[in-house]
Structures are given as structure tokens and as C-alpha cells.
Amino acid sequence: MSGPEKSTSKEFEPHTLKMPDGFETGNTKHDWDLAAMRAKHRILAEYTYEKKKVQRGYTGRTLYVNLSTNTIEEKPVSEDMKKKFTGGKGFDLKLLWDGIKPTTRWNSEENEIVFAGGLLCGGTQYSGTGKCLAATISPSTDIVCDSNAGGYFAPYLKFSGFDALEVQGKAKEDVIIFIDGKAGKVTIETAPMEETNAHLVSEQLTHAYADEDTETARQRVAVVSAGKGAEHSYWGCLNISFYDSRRKVARLKQHGRGGLGTVFRDKKIKAIVTKVEHFNGMTNDPADPDKMAAVAIKYNKEMRDLDKSQCNMRTVGTGNIVEVMDTYDLLPTENYRFGSFPKATNLHSPNFYKRFTQVIPDGCWHGCTMACTKAVDGFTVMTGPYKGQKVTVDGPEYENTAGCANMGLWDPDWVIEWNFYCDTYGLDTISVATGIAFYMEMYEYGILNKERCAGLELIFGNSEAVLELMHRIAAGDRSEFVQVAGKGARRMKDWLIQKGWGDHELINDTGMEAKGLEFSEYVCKESLAQQGGYGLTNKGPQHDEAWLIFMDMVNNQIPTFADKAEALHYFPMWRTWFGLVGLCKLPWNDVTPLSNATADEPAKIPEHVQNYADIMSATLGKEITPANLIEMSERVYNWQRSMNIWMGRGTRTDDWIPYRAMGPVTELEFLSRNNKLWDYRYDKQLVENMGFSKEDVDKMHIKDKMKHIYDYRQDRYQKLTDAVYHRRGWTQNGIPTPEKMRELGFGDETEMLEMLQKKIEEDESAGLNVWGGNYQGDEKPPNDDVKYWKE
Amino acid sequence: MTTVKIIKFSPEKCDGGKACEEACSNVHFKSDEGGDKSALRIMEKDGSYNMSVCNMCGLCIDVCTVQALKRLKSGTVVLDKNVCVGCQACVGFCPRGVMRKASDVITPFKCIACGSCVRACPNGALELVEVDLDEVKEVVYHKQGVDE
Ligand code: SF4
Numbered sequence: 001m002s003g004p005e006k007s008t009s010k011e012f013e014p015h016t017l018k019m020p021d022g023f024e025t026g027n028t029k030h031d032w033d034l035a036a037m038r039a040k041h042r043i044l045a046e047y048t049y050e051k052k053k054v055q056r057g058y059t060g061r062t063l064y065v066n067l068s069t070n071t072i073e074e075k076p077v078s079e080d081m082k083k084k085f086t087g088g089k090g091f092d093l094k095l096l097w098d099g100i101k102p103t104t105r106w107n108s109e110e111n112e113i114v115f116a117g118g119l120l121c122g123g124t125q126y127s128g129t130g131k132c133l134a135a136t137i138s139p140s141t142d143i144v145c146d147s148n149a150g151g152y153f154a155p156y157l158k159f160s161g162f163d164a165l166e167v168q169g170k171a172k173e174d175v176i177i178f179i180d181g182k183a184g185k186v187t188i189e190t191a192p193m194e195e196t197n198a199h200l201v202s203e204q205l206t207h208a209y210a211d212e213d214t215e216t217a218r219q220r221v222a223v224v225s226a227g228k229g230a231e232h233s234y235w236g237c238l239n240i241s242f243y244d245s246r247r248k249v250a251r252l253k254q255h256g257r258g259g260l261g262t263v264f265r266d267k268k269i270k271a272i273v274t275k276v277e278h279f280n281g282m283t284n285d286p287a288d289p290d291k292m293a294a295v296a297i298k299y300n301k302e303m304r305d306l307d308k309s310q311c312n313m314r315t316v317g318t319g320n321i322v323e324v325m326d327t328y329d330l331l332p333t334e335n336y337r338f339g340s341f342p343k344a345t346n347l348h349s350p351n352f353y354k355r356f357t358q359v360i361p362d363g364c365w366h367g368c369t370m371a372c373t374k375a376v377d378g379f380t381v382m383t384g385p386y387k388g389q390k391v392t393v394d395g396p397e398y399e400n401t402a403g404c405a406n407m408g409l410w411d412p413d414w415v416i417e418w419n420f421y422c423d424t425y426g427l428d429t430i431s432v433a434t435g436i437a438f439y440m441e442m443y444e445y446g447i448l449n450k451e452r453c454a455g456l457e458l459i460f461g462n463s464e465a466v467l468e469l470m471h472r473i474a475a476g477d478r479s480e481f482v483q484v485a486g487k488g489a490r491r492m493k494d495w496l497i498q499k500g501w502g503d504h505e506l507i508n509d510t511g512m513e514a515k516g517l518e519f520s521e522y523v524c525k526e527s528l529a530q531q532g533g534y535g536l537t538n539k540g541p542q543h544d545e546a547w548l549i550f551m552d553m554v555n556n557q558i559p560t561f562a563d564k565a566e567a568l569h570y571f572p573m574w575r576t577w578f579g580l581v582g583l584c585k586l587p588w589n590d591v592t593p594l595s596n597a598t599a600d601e602p603a604k605i606p607e608h609v610q611n612y613a614d615i616m617s618a619t620l621g622k623e624i625t626p627a628n629l630i631e632m633s634e635r636v637y638n639w640q641r642s643m644n645i646w647m648g649r650g651t652r653t654d655d656w657i658p659y660r661a662m663g664p665v666t667e668l669e670f671l672s673r674n675n676k677l678w679d680y681r682y683d684k685q686l687v688e689n690m691g692f693s694k695e696d697v698d699k700m701h702i703k704d705k706m707k708h709i710y711d712y713r714q715d716r717y718q719k720l721t722d723a724v725y726h727r728r729g730w731t732q733n734g735i736p737t738p739e740k741m742r743e744l745g746f747g748d749e750t751e752m753l754e755m756l757q758k759k760i761e762e763d764e765s766a767g768l769n770v771w772g773g774n775y776q777g778d779e780k781p782p783n784d785d786v787k788y789w790k791e
Numbered sequence: 792m793t794t795v796k797i798i799k800f801s802p803e804k805c806d807g808g809k810a811c812e813e814a815c816s817n818v819h820f821k822s823d824e825g826g827d828k829s830a831l832r833i834m835e836k837d838g839s840y841n842m843s844v845c846n847m848c849g850l851c852i853d854v855c856t857v858q859a860l861k862r863l864k865s866g867t868v869v870l871d872k873n874v875c876v877g878c879q880a881c882v883g884f885c886p887r888g889v890m891r892k893a894s895d896v897i898t899p900f901k902c903i904a905c906g907s908c909v910r911a912c913p914n915g916a917l918e919l920v921e922v923d924l925d926e927v928k929e930v931v932y933h934k935q936g937v938d939e
């Protein structure tokens with residue numbers, strides 16, 4: 001890799017606030033009459049249940065709430081369900097499968113939002129054990145979208161007695177679902193007076209529902225909320241609170257992707273509240289608590305000794321990689337046209353370090369010593385309804401800062417402002433950034449303009465216009481542009497094309513969405529494996545299935561199609577596992593143990609994989625191996641793929657990605673990297689990879705060069721798809737076969753198996769069971785037998 | 792709160808009898824077994840003895856998310872079992888490895904400077920001394936900073 005020299009920012013002043021004595025955030029205080037607000041609640045349904053202790057990570061039942069009928073009931077968790085779906089996202093999918101139809105859309109009455117932790121969730125010892133997995137039919141993709149978040153909700157749901165919460169139906173007016181784990185009671189209550197925006201409603205409900213006026217009591221309440229932006233767009237996210245007893249603030253973590261908040265507000269849920277009693281590392285009932293603790297202590301020592309010199313997560317959080325991405329030309333700037341930018345130094349982590357309050361253990365759940373959840377306290381809001389107020393802003397994390405780079409916002413204070421409003425309005429930072437970056441590029445080309453944008457000047461870098469657009473979305477602005485903009489990049493493409501504005505190909509190639517969901521914030525143009533990591537996914541282009549850029553592009557560890565396919569099998573399965581048990585992935589590979597230096601497969605971090613097998617064994621009281629973890633995931637992963645097919649998606653065409661993700665769309669983009677500073681990136685590839693002579697390339701017109709690169713990269717993506725489907729044991733159109741599903745243990749799920757069989761037969765008649773790559777010369781498809789999947 | 796009491800050890804007086812450990816485990820667990828139930832540990836190395844115990848640096852206070860660890864007016868750092876959630880963050884982060892976890896008990900424990908060990912030692916190898924708080928104080932996080 002080569003790239004321009006970087007200048008580093010200086011004048012760094014550590015932000016030292018005195019702790020723990022006398023810490024003050026300086027935030028604006030609110031004077032609410034909480035008792036009066038609560039007095040306005042009308043109880044619509046009430047359900048008393050028998051309190052039960054967690055046994056070896058499971059409570060053995062799930063909670064079902066229907067808001068149309070005001071029904072509350074519990075459902076047992078069978079041994080079969082545990083065996084096939086493990087928990088967490090697996091349970092989400094199982095409950096959705098039982099509750100919806102293939103024709104269910106995001107706003108259908110029967111659509112559900114399902115929340116689940118997983119069997120390791122709520123253990124306080126090992127780092128990162130507080131994740132909640134939520135899933136629903138997404139407004140953006142029309143299939144299941146799952147998203148994980150930290151905060152206290154999933155552990156508290158379990159401690160209250162439930163492995164999952166399933167919410168179906170729609171309320172007629174704004175409601176709160178209150179799960180009182182202390183009393184053993186669930187209620188649906190109207191909530192006419194409380195705020196909708198997350199930072200306020202979380203604060204109100206934490207105080208209103210805490211048992212007493214103490215920090216400890218408030219820390220035992222968790223709130224799930226969305227916000228006004230979620231009400232009026234497809235970008236809705238969910239906020240999960242975790243009360244910080246030092247800051248005395250209900251802080252927020254987000255289920256960002258796929259419009260969960262949109263569905264939440266469509267159901268007229270204002271919030272879900274849980275309350276628990278005292279708990280500790282025994283509440284999750286591990287069979288071998290000493291072993292749990294021993295593995296955790298070993299890990300915590302590693303964090304103590306190594307984090308500072310490795311990622312420095314404890315100090316700056318995930319923002320530490322902004323500078324790394326910038327250096328390697330991977331930081332998306334101006335709608336992924338470039339991977340680095342001179343002004344990007346403004347967003348490097350030292351600039352955020354100055355703004356973060358230090359000396360506070362910033363884990364989003366107890367016991368996490370990676371503690372990446374940084375926050376800015378006493379931030380003065382610059383625009384919108386809260387202008388002039390002082391607030392605590394959680395983050396910004398890498399994706400948020402990188403999203404701002406994508407929109408050309410280079411001022412850290414505007415990043416924080418934007419982050420604050422995304423969270424409190426319940427808007428997904430990733431979708432908002434990637435969507436708006438696309439609109440900005442369209443504005444630059446004149447495809448959009450001030451008039452078409454309802455008066456907004458959406459030029460790259462116009463932070464005020466970005467905030468104004470968000471305020472208008474949250475206010476329910478009816479202008480055509482704002483309406484379409486809030487539905488995301490896919491709908492914007494359709495709208496522009498329908499209006500006849502601009503070149504269709506340009507529009508489709510530059511809007512960074514796949515399956516209807518916006519890409520997360522990495523430039524993957526030069527990493528074929530990561531293109532697969534974004535495209536060949538269940539829910540859409542999100543890096544939580546696979547992040548292979550370094551392995552692929554920087555370290556060249558997976559050169560062949562087969563190598564890449566192996567990585568695109570192993571890593572999505574491995575990463576899926578975290579979602580089955582309620583864990584955060586960051587503690588897995590954001591600190592590297594010393595043993596990794598001599599490990600056979602360092603990218604897997606074998607010592608940490610073994611830690612996970614060990615804590616699962618210690619919880620369940622039976623021997624679990626690393627291979628078992630992958631088996632659990634393979635079942636759920638294939639089930640999710642099959643559900644996509646059941647809903648009419650999940651085939652090769654759905655795994656398509658826009659060309660901006662594969663290569664340079666515009667001449668500017670091409671030229672920016674095809675010069676001396678960048679070692680003539682594309683000319684070199686024409687010679688080294690595509691067999692042209694240097695003389696040919698020198699004579700070639702730029703349009704021809706771009707066309708050759710376009711064809712080559714499109715074909716490589718098809719070949720990668722062939723290799724990955726083959727490795728995953730799917731047909732050439734991406735369908736898991738009934739044989740494969742039976743092998744994974746789904747012998748009794750006849751409805752699913754028959755559906756898959758029928759789909760494969762239809763594909764056969766349509767001629768779709770053939771390789772997609774154009775194999776020439778020595779090149780061979782992954783298997784000589786086109787029907788390899790029949791075995 | 793400018794000073795704090797900590798345990799001082801004179802290795803030349805120690806005969807390895809470990810009466811101190813027994814006394815300590817009695818304070819914390821009403822048990823005479825010492826060893827992993829004692830907040831203070833005596834270790835033999837090359838014919839002489841080492842002692843390890845909390846020096847009240849207070850670093851662990853800042854890693855506890857639930858604020859179960861506090862510095863009392865006397866300067867002593869203590870753990871509130873009713874608030875602790877047993878996460879072991881403090882155990883892993885203690886720079887001296889003296890925040891301890893006993894088997895079968897989820898909550899860690901540490902020296903509370905009660906002096907039982909001092910009284911139990913027949914050789915006078917231990918004493919409780921008063922030191923300047925500023926001399927022992929350590930803080931996690933904010934001194935770490937970021938490299939430019
Ligand atoms: S690494 Fe960060 S996100 Fe993950 S559990 Fe820890 S604090 Fe939460």
C-alpha cells in the first residue's frame with residue numbers, strides 16, 4: 001500500500017476530571033413532575049407470573065405481548081428449540097418463523113419485534129456479556145433484519161425471567177410495556193405525557209420506575225426507546241439505556257440497523273421498561289463459577305497489560321481505527337469515492353480523546369474491561385429543539401465518525417452534534433450517513449439541487465443542512481424530498497429514476513445500499529473478500545458478518561477464491577455465534593493475547609476462541625469445543641438464509657452490490673488513485689492482474705481502462721459468489737438444499753424443507769442452477785459437478 | 792484524608808509460619824485455612840519470604856461500574872458486598888494482584904487494614920504504618936492518554 005503522507009494533529013491536552021469525588025457533567029437539569037406523568041398511565045393489560053431462577057443460562061420460557069389484543073402470555077422453551085437455535089438471534093428467528101407469514105411486511109399487524117440475550121448474556125464476569133439481539137421484518141429490506149446492542153435490557157429481561165420478548169400487533173395509542181422482574185408482573189400502560197426522544201424518555205422512565213431515589217436503584221432499571229425520527233423514516237433505531245451512576249445519566253446504546261425503531265414506533269411503543277433486584281455473577285447460574293471467574297480474570301489482566309499499547313479501546317473506544325482506516329485508504333469519504341482525505345486528520349481519535357470524559361469505567365454492561373463506550377459530557381447542543389441545552393453524548397464510535405467523513409463533515413463538534421440527534425431521534429447513524437452521502441453526491445452532479453431538496457443545500461460538508469434534514473425528518477415534514485430521503489438510498493434511487501433525473505447507471509452504481517440497506521463505513525473497493533463480506537450476507541451490507549479487509553488486502557493471507565470462500569464461511573459463522581449467546585464481538589479481537597504471535601491461525605485469535613468455549617462449558621456444565629460453536633451458528637445461519645428465501649429474497653440477485661463497492665465509478669475517482677502518489681493503482685492492476693502490456697495500458701483511453709476494470713471486477717465478484725455458495729453447500733442460486741438442512745438437524749421442519757425443494761426445482765426450470773463466473777483458460781469453477789449440492 | 796494505614800513487612804523477622812494468613816481468613820471468611828482465603832499472602836522464594844497485600848492505591852475504585860469500591864474517610868479502600876456484582880474487573884486490574892477471588896465465593900475481597908495479621912504474628916514481622924495518601928494513590932485511565 002502506498003498513500004499520501006499524513007500530518008498528525010498535535011496540542012493534545014488530557015481531559016482530567018476529578019473522579020470519583022465530586023464529578024459533575026454540567027448537563028441541563030429537567031424539572032419534571034414524574035408522579036403526575038405516571039398518574040396519567042392507564043393499565044391496558046396486566047399479567048402476573050411466577051418468578052423463576054435462571055438455570056445454566058436459560059430461564060426456559062419467553063414472554064409474548066400482543067398490542068392489538070392486549071394479550072400477555074408466556075411460552076415454554078423446549079429442549080428442541082435450545083438444541084436447534086441455541087438462543088439470542090436464534091430464538092428471535094424461531095419466534096418470528098412461528099409468528100409471521102412470508103407476505104409479512106414491516107408494518108403488517110403480525111410483524112413482530114423480538115428481543116433476546118442468549119445463554120451467556122447477563123454473566124457479569126467475562127467482558128462483553130450484555131448484548132441484546134433484536135430482530136424484525138425490516139422496512140428497508142422486507143426480510144428479517146437483526147441488530148445487536150449493549151446496555152442493560154437483555155440481562156434484565158433474563159433476570160426478570162425470560163429468554164426472549166416477542167412483541168406483536170399494534171397499539172392504538174402510545175404505550176409502555178413494563179416488565180417488573182422484582183414483582184413478577186408485566187403491564188401494558190398508556191403513556192401520553194412522556195417524551196418520545198430517547199435521551200429524555202430514558203431519563204424520565206429510569207427515575208419514575210426506580211424503587212427508590214438512589215443511584216443503585218436507578219442502575220437496576222433499563223429502558224428501550226426509539227425517538228421522533230424513527231416515527232417518520234425507515235432509519236429508525238432502538239436505544240437501550242444503561243444508567244451510569246457516576247454521571248447520573250441514563251446513557252444509550254443502539255440497535256442501529258434495519259429500522260427496528262421504525263417498527264417500534266409503528267406499533268406505538270414509546271418504551272419498554274425492565275426492573276430487577278440485586279444480581280451478581282451467580283444470577284446466570286453458571287455450573288462452574290470459579291472457572292468462569294478464572295477465565296475472566298485472565299482476560300482482564302490481558303486488557304490491563306496490553307490495551308494501552310494495542311488499540312487503546314479503554315481510552316478512545318472504537319474511534320482508534322479512524323486514523324488506521326485513513327492511512328490504509330479505507331475510510332469512506334464523500335460517499336465512498338475516496339478512502340482517505342487530507343482533512344480527515346481532524347477526526348483522528350486524539351481530537352475525540354480531548355472531548356471524552358475519562359476516569360469512568362465505560363462498559364455498556366458490568367464486567368466489560370474493554371469499556372469502549374466513551375462519552376462527551378456537558379456538550380452544548382448547537383441546533384434544533386434542544387439548542388443551548390447541555391447533554392451527555394454517547395460515542396462517537398468509529399462508524400459514526402467515519403459516517404461523518406462520508407458526508408464530508410470534518411469538525412469533531414459537528415460529529416458529536418450529529419451523533420446526539422441521531423441517537424435521541426432514534427435514527428441509525430450508519431444508514432443516515434451513507435444515505436445522505438449519496439444524496440450529496442447526487443447534489444454535486446446536479447441530479448439533485450436546492451429546489452429538488454426542498455430548500456436544503458446538500459453539498460458535501462454542509463453540516464447545518466444535514467442537521468436541518470434530520471430535524472425535518474423528526475418533525476414529520478411532508479415535502480416530497482424529505483419523505484423519500486428518510487426512506488433511504490434504495491427508495492431515493494427509485495425516486496430519482498422515476499423522476500427522470502440523471503443517468504440510471506450512475507444512480508444505481510453510486511448509492512451504497514444492497515438488499516435495501518445502506519452499507520456500513522468501510523471502503524471495500526480493493527478487497528474482493530470484503531465485497532463478499534458485505535454482499536453475501538443474510539441481512540445486508542453490514543460488517544458484523546465478516547471484516548476481512550486487512551487479511552485480504554493488507555496482509556494478502558487469502559489470495560485464492562477458495563481461500564476467500566473459506567474465510568467467508570468461517571468468519572460469518574464465528575461472528576454469528578456471538579449473537580446466539582448475547583456477547584459483544586469486540587473483546588474477541590480488539591485486544592490480542594501474547595499467544596497469538598505463535599498461533600497457527602492468528603486471524604482467528606485461537607486463545608480467545610478457547611476462552612469462549614471455556615465459558616460456555618463453565619455455564620452449561622458440559623464440555624463444549626470451538627468446533628461446537630461453529631455448528632451452532634451454521635444451523636441458525638442457514639435457517640436465516642432459508643427464511644429469506646421463504647420471503648421471496650435470498651438468491652444471487654439479492655446478493656448483488658453496487659459498483660461503487662467494487663471499483664471506481666467516476667473518472668475523478670479513478671484518477672484520484674491512478675497517479676504517482678498512489679503508485680498508479682489501476683494501471684498497475686491492468687498489467688499485473690489483467691494481462692495487458694505496459695505499452696497497451698499507456699496507449700489506452702481512460703474510458704477503456706475503466707471499462708476493463710469494471711468487467712474484470714464484476715466477473716471476480718461472480719466467481720467469488722460461486723466459491724462461497726459452494727463452500728456453504730448452497731446451490732448456484734444461493735439456496736440451502738433440504739439435504740443440507742437435514743444434515744444440520746432440521747429434519748422435522750417439513751414446511752421449510754418443502755419450500756426449499758420447490759425453489760430449487762423452479763430455479764432448475766429457469767436455468768439458474770449454473771455457475772455465474774466466466775471461466776477461461778486454466779480457470780475452473782469450484783466443482784466440475786454442477787449438481788454438487790445434491791450430495 | 793491525607794494519610795492511609797497500610798501493612799508493612801520485615802522479611803528478616805518472618806519464619807514462614809503464616810499465622811497472619813490464618814488470622815486474615817478468619818476476618819474475611821471465619822475460617823482458619825489461610826491461603827486463597829487470606830487477603831495477605833506470604834510466599835517463599837529462595838529461602839526468604841515475600842508478602843503481598845493491598846497498598847490502598849485506589850486504582851480499583853475507578854474500574855468498578857457499580858461503585859462497590861470506595862475509599863473511606865480513613866483512607867482505606869473497601870468493597871461493599873451488597874453492591875458488588877462479582878465482575879472481577881478489579882481483580883484483573885489490580886496492579887499488585889492483591890484484589891483476590893476465593894474459590895466458591897463470587898465477590899472478591901481485599902485487605903481492610905484491620906490489623907489482625909499484625910496481632911497474630913509471633914515475630915513482629917508485620918506492622919500497620921501510616922503513609923501519605925499521595926504517595927500510594929494510582930489512577931487508571933486518564934494518565935494513559937493517546938499517542939500522537
Ligand atoms: S467492548 Fe464495548 S461494546 Fe463491547 S461490551 Fe465492552 S463496553 Fe460494551
Ligand code: SF4
Pocket residue numbers: 844845846847848849850851852868884885886887888889890901
Ligand atoms: S488496586 Fe489493588 S492494591 Fe490498589 S487499592 Fe485496589 S486492591 Fe489495593
Ligand code: SF4
Pocket residue numbers: 854855856857858859860870874875876877878879880881882898899
Ligand atoms: S468484582 Fe465487584 S467490586 Fe470488583 S469491579 Fe466488579 S462489581 Fe466492582
